[in-house]
Amino acid sequence: MYDFCTRYVGDESTFLWKTDASLTPFTDSSSDTLARLLSEIQGGSSSLSRNDACQLLLCDNDVLPELLAAARSSKERFKPGVVTYSRKVFIPLTNLCRDYCGYCIFRRDPGQPGAHTMTPDEVLEVVRKGEKLGCTEALFSLGDKPELLFPEMRETLRHLGYHSTLHYLEAMCELVLRQTTLLPHPNPGLLNTVWVRRLAEVSPSMGLMLETTNSDLLRPGAAHDNAPDKVPAKRLRTIEEAGKQGVPFTTGLLIGIGESREDRVDTLLAIRDLHRRYGHIQEVIIQNFRVKPGIRMQHWTEPSHGDMLRTIAVSRLLMPEVNIQAPPNLSAPYYDDLLDAGINDWGGVSPLTPDFINPERPWPHLEQLRARTESKGYKLEQRLPIYPEFIPQILLRPSLLAERVQAAANPQGLARRAA
Numbered sequence: 481m482y483d484f485c486t487r488y489v490g491d492e493s494t495f496l497w498k499t500d501a502s503l504t505p506f507t508d509s510s511s512d513t514l515a516r517l518l519s520e521i522q523g524g525s526s527s528l529s530r531n532d533a534c535q536l537l538l539c540d541n542d543v544l545p546e547l548l549a550a551a552r553s554s555k556e557r558f559k560p561g562v563v564t565y566s567r568k569v570f571i572p573l574t575n576l577c578r579d580y581c582g583y584c585i586f587r588r589d590p591g592q593p594g595a596h597t598m599t600p601d602e603v604l605e606v607v608r609k610g611e612k613l614g615c616t617e618a619l620f621s622l623g624d625k626p627e628l629l630f631p632e633m634r635e636t637l638r639h640l641g642y643h644s645t646l647h648y649l650e651a652m653c654e655l656v657l658r659q660t661t662l663l664p665h666p667n668p669g670l671l672n673t674v675w676v677r678r679l680a681e682v683s684p685s686m687g688l689m690l691e692t693t694n695s696d697l698l699r700p701g702a703a704h705d706n707a708p709d710k711v712p713a714k715r716l717r718t719i720e721e722a723g724k725q726g727v728p729f730t731t732g733l734l735i736g737i738g739e740s741r742e743d744r745v746d747t748l749l750a751i752r753d754l755h756r757r758y759g760h761i762q763e764v765i766i767q768n769f770r771v772k773p774g775i776r777m778q779h780w781t782e783p784s785h786g787d788m789l790r791t792i793a794v795s796r797l798l799m800p801e802v803n804i805q806a807p808p809n810l811s812a813p814y815y816d817d818l819l820d821a822g823i824n825d826w827g828g829v830s831p832l833t834p835d836f837i838n839p840e841r842p843w844p845h846l847e848q849l850r851a852r853t854e855s856k857g858y859k860l861e862q863r864l865p866i867y868p869e870f871i872p873q874i875l876l877r878p879s880l881l882a883e884r885v886q887a888a889a890n891p892q893g894l895a896r897r898a899a
């Protein structure tokens with residue numbers, strides 16, 4: 481049994497995600513106590529409390545091997561012998577964005593070098609090239625509601641024939657679905673009830689990084705200063721709406737942006753709480769902040785490799801039956817260590833398009849990814865943007881989407897076109 485319950489506290493502007501346990505001071509656990517707890521977890525006779533999780537995020541190096549062993553055993557009970565990835569093309573539909581996150585190199589204002597909104601022909605060209613390379617996912621990434629801030633974007637949308645960026649995204653997802661074999665997976669930003677429903681008609685899964693439940697990061701100078709779409713309560717509401725509608729959903733943490741270890745645990749617990757209520761979280765991404773020139777946070781300290789391993793392992797132990805993913809390019813050259821911490825997925829990897837969010841960090845060659853995964857004793861399998869266990873619910877209702885998912889999936893629910 482878990483020893484806390486979660487709840488919302490405060491209105492949107494002062495949102496805090498709290499747990500009852502968070503209201504009491506942490507108790508310090510010795511290395512021996514943590515090692516004993518990990519051995520009990522491995523034996524299945526115990527589970528992780530919030531306090532334990534916070535302690536493990538800070539555990540000494542002498543406890544780390546036992547933490548990793550417990551996480552790896554947990555992964556093996558969940559999905560034995562296999563690690564997956566999604567072969568994708570990355571479609572930066574528009575890099576105009578009304579938010580100004582301190583770590584973002586992707587966003588542009590109109591007129592800035594590189595500012596661009598893709599045309600339908602450009603979208604199709606990328607997707608068709610990806611098709612030839614065995615890709616099965618079209619990942620749409622875009623800035624949040626740029627038309628609310630920029631008249632130039634309103635004009636672009638008017639020229640294209642759409643009222644809003646979300647209308648345009650919906651049309652491009654449908655275009656990909658109708659004219660190609662790739663399955664769209666949009667990362668659309670905040671959505672209301674209607675837009676969750678509309679996008680779910682044209683994509684089998686979608687995503688929104690929760691990043692953190694710490695609303696203090698919205699303060700001046702912090703990572704989410706001048707980023708109105710990063711209010712945690714709003715993001716939780718979008719994820720919850722997807723849950724109510726049964727939409728397979730990807731979310732996750734961005735670590736190293738000013739949050740505390742306790743914030744990380746609370747963010748994981750918030751995701752777990754939503755998954756327990758709705759069963760729709762198909763994947764939790766643990767993403768590490770990387771410094772890059774040109775961002776507001778370019779002088780910040782990055783989270784360490786050890787920090788990343790601890791966070792993944794704790795995520796695995798808190799959510800033993802949820803897919804846990806970490807991007808290999810953000811931990812290169814030591815990315816295969818992440819397998820020791822209990823991930824079961826590498827996320828989207830593209831043989832064609834760069835990681836536009838971290839352009840300085842190229843994805844590993846797929847053959848190298850396969851070799852590194854196999855050297856750790858796992859088989860690398862190509863999945864679709866929707867995970868196998870969520871496919872049956874899409875197939876229940878006859879639709880173009882169901883037809884396309886059925887055609888793309890093999891009998892195990894992985895990619896039929898796996899190369």
Ligand code: SF4
Nearest residue numbers: 577579581584587623
């Ligand atoms: S991270 Fe997303 S929301 Fe934030 S500035 Fe970049 S594109 Fe906009």
